[in-house]
Amino acid sequence: MASNNNLNIIVIITMCSYIKSHVMKKFVICFVLGFLCLNVVEDFNNRAEAIQYSAINCRKHSAVLTDFGGKGDGKTSNTAAFKAAIANLSKVASDGGAQLVVPPGKWLTGSFNLTSNFTLYIDKEAVLLASQEESDYPLIDPLPSYGRGRDAEGKRFASLIFGTNLTDVVITGGNGTIDGQGEIWWKKFKSQQLKNTRPYLIEILFSNQVQISHLTLINSPSWHIHPTYSRDVIIENITVLAPIDSPNTDGINPDSCSNTRIRDSYVVSGDDCIAVKSGWDQYGIKFGVPTQHLSIKRFTCISPDSAVIALGSEMSGGIQDVRAEEIYAINSQSGVRIKTAPGRGAYVKDIYVRNLNLNTMKYVFWMTGAYGSHPDPGYDPKALPVIKNINFKDVIGKNVNIVGNLAGIKDDPFTAICISNVTVELASKKSLFEKAKKLPWNCTDIGGVSSHVVPKACDLLPEKQVNCGFPTDTLAIDKIVLKTCSV
Structure with a gap:
C-alpha cells in the first residue's frame, strides 16, 4: 500500500490475491504494469457488497484516495493526493484503465487534472470541498473561441476538476457531492476584485467519450459543468444547487460540443439551467466549432432570473x-430563450422542443436579437446571425406573465418559427402582469406560423393547421447503452 511519505513505491509482484468481501468484508485490488502494484484495502463503512454503477466503460484496476495520503477531515488539503493518485493510475491507461474511489469523508482540494481511460468515483457519503484559495487554481489561457475570460480580460482559473485531450473519462458516484464553496468568489466578483475568470466545478476540453453522472454539485464559483470542444458527452442524473441570486452559476453548459445527451437532471441556480454555447463574436466565428446534435430529456429547472434552456x-x-x-x-x-446580437454571426437553427410543463414563469418563449455583450471593440457589427427553423409543440404553462417575447434583428429577421398545441394560463389579476396591462405576445422582426395556441399568437405567427416538427430519427449518442461496473 502506498504511504503518505512515499507515493510511488515500486514492488516486484508475482500474484495479486482477491479476498471475497462476503467472508472478510474487505477486499484487495491489485494492478500490475511492469513492476507497479497498488494494494487497496478498504471496507467503506463495513459494506459487504460491491458497489455497482453505470459507465461507458468499466476499469480493470482500482485504487482509493486514502492510499495516496488522502485525509477526509474537511481541513487537510488533498490536492497532492489527487494528483499523485491520477499520475500513478494513468500508467495503466492502456491496460484496461483505472478508477479512483473517493471514500466517505470531506475531502478539501484545489484544482486537479484527470487522465484518459479513467473513472473518478465519488462515494455517496463523500464530499469534495473546493478550496477557496486562489493559489490552488492555476491560471490558464482564455478559451480560443472566446478570446478573453468571461469575467475579466485576464486569464482563467482552472476548474476544480479539469481535463483536456482525453478519451474515455467518467466522473460519477453514488450521488456524492462536489461543493464549490463559491460564496467568497461571488463576493469578489460582485465587488470587481477579480482580475481573472472564476473557476468552474467541472470543465473538460478537446475530449471524447465523456460521462458526468450521479452527482450533486453545489455552489460553484461560476458555471457548474462545462464540456467544451468535445464529442460523445453523456450527462445524466445530475443535481445542481446554487442560491438563486448567485452570479453566473449556470447548471450545464455544452460549448462547441457534438453528440451530447443530458438526461434526468435537476438544476436550481442563479443563471441559466442549461446554456448552449459555441464561442463569442469574432473569436467564435474564427474558431468555427458548433454545438450540434444535442439531446435533452427529463430535465427540471428553477431559476427565477434566467432560462430553463438558453x-x-x-x-x-x-x-x-x-x-x-x-x-x-x-x-x-423563461422556458426556452434564444440570445444573440449583431456581431455574433453564425446560426441557431433546427431547434426542436416538445412537452414543456411550466409553472410560474415570466415568459414561455423568449428570443432577442439585442443581447449586446461583446468581448472587445474588434467585433464585426455586420456579422449577423441566422436564426431559423425553431419548433415548439405540446406546451402547458400556468401562472405566466407573457407567453412570447420574440424580437429579431432589423433586416435580419428570425424565420421559420413554428409553435403548435400550446395552452398558457396567464397570471391572476393581482399580479404585476395585469397591473402593467402587458400583452401576452410581443413580436418584431420574426416570421413563422402557429397552430392551436392559447392565448392566440401574434400576427407575425399566423394561424395554420400545422403540427410543428420533431425529428423521428435517433441520435447516435442516444443509442449508447452504459455498462454495469463495480467498485
Missing part, C-alpha cells in the same frame, strides 16, 4: 440540431 448568447460557432423534450420548470424567468 441558446447563446455566445453562439458564434453555430448551434444546430437541438432536441429537448419532457422539460419541467417552476418559478423561472
Whole structure:
C-alpha cells in the first residue's frame, strides 16, 4: 500500500490475491504494469457488497484516495493526493484503465487534472470541498473561441476538476457531492476584485467519450459543468444547487460540443439551467466549432432570473440540431430563450422542443436579437446571425406573465418559427402582469406560423393547421447503452 511519505513505491509482484468481501468484508485490488502494484484495502463503512454503477466503460484496476495520503477531515488539503493518485493510475491507461474511489469523508482540494481511460468515483457519503484559495487554481489561457475570460480580460482559473485531450473519462458516484464553496468568489466578483475568470466545478476540453453522472454539485464559483470542444458527452442524473441570486452559476453548459445527451437532471441556480454555447463574436466565428446534435430529456429547472434552456448568447460557432423534450420548470424567468446580437454571426437553427410543463414563469418563449455583450471593440457589427427553423409543440404553462417575447434583428429577421398545441394560463389579476396591462405576445422582426395556441399568437405567427416538427430519427449518442461496473 502506498504511504503518505512515499507515493510511488515500486514492488516486484508475482500474484495479486482477491479476498471475497462476503467472508472478510474487505477486499484487495491489485494492478500490475511492469513492476507497479497498488494494494487497496478498504471496507467503506463495513459494506459487504460491491458497489455497482453505470459507465461507458468499466476499469480493470482500482485504487482509493486514502492510499495516496488522502485525509477526509474537511481541513487537510488533498490536492497532492489527487494528483499523485491520477499520475500513478494513468500508467495503466492502456491496460484496461483505472478508477479512483473517493471514500466517505470531506475531502478539501484545489484544482486537479484527470487522465484518459479513467473513472473518478465519488462515494455517496463523500464530499469534495473546493478550496477557496486562489493559489490552488492555476491560471490558464482564455478559451480560443472566446478570446478573453468571461469575467475579466485576464486569464482563467482552472476548474476544480479539469481535463483536456482525453478519451474515455467518467466522473460519477453514488450521488456524492462536489461543493464549490463559491460564496467568497461571488463576493469578489460582485465587488470587481477579480482580475481573472472564476473557476468552474467541472470543465473538460478537446475530449471524447465523456460521462458526468450521479452527482450533486453545489455552489460553484461560476458555471457548474462545462464540456467544451468535445464529442460523445453523456450527462445524466445530475443535481445542481446554487442560491438563486448567485452570479453566473449556470447548471450545464455544452460549448462547441457534438453528440451530447443530458438526461434526468435537476438544476436550481442563479443563471441559466442549461446554456448552449459555441464561442463569442469574432473569436467564435474564427474558431468555427458548433454545438450540434444535442439531446435533452427529463430535465427540471428553477431559476427565477434566467432560462430553463438558453441558446447563446455566445453562439458564434453555430448551434444546430437541438432536441429537448419532457422539460419541467417552476418559478423561472423563461422556458426556452434564444440570445444573440449583431456581431455574433453564425446560426441557431433546427431547434426542436416538445412537452414543456411550466409553472410560474415570466415568459414561455423568449428570443432577442439585442443581447449586446461583446468581448472587445474588434467585433464585426455586420456579422449577423441566422436564426431559423425553431419548433415548439405540446406546451402547458400556468401562472405566466407573457407567453412570447420574440424580437429579431432589423433586416435580419428570425424565420421559420413554428409553435403548435400550446395552452398558457396567464397570471391572476393581482399580479404585476395585469397591473402593467402587458400583452401576452410581443413580436418584431420574426416570421413563422402557429397552430392551436392559447392565448392566440401574434400576427407575425399566423394561424395554420400545422403540427410543428420533431425529428423521428435517433441520435447516435442516444443509442449508447452504459455498462454495469463495480467498485
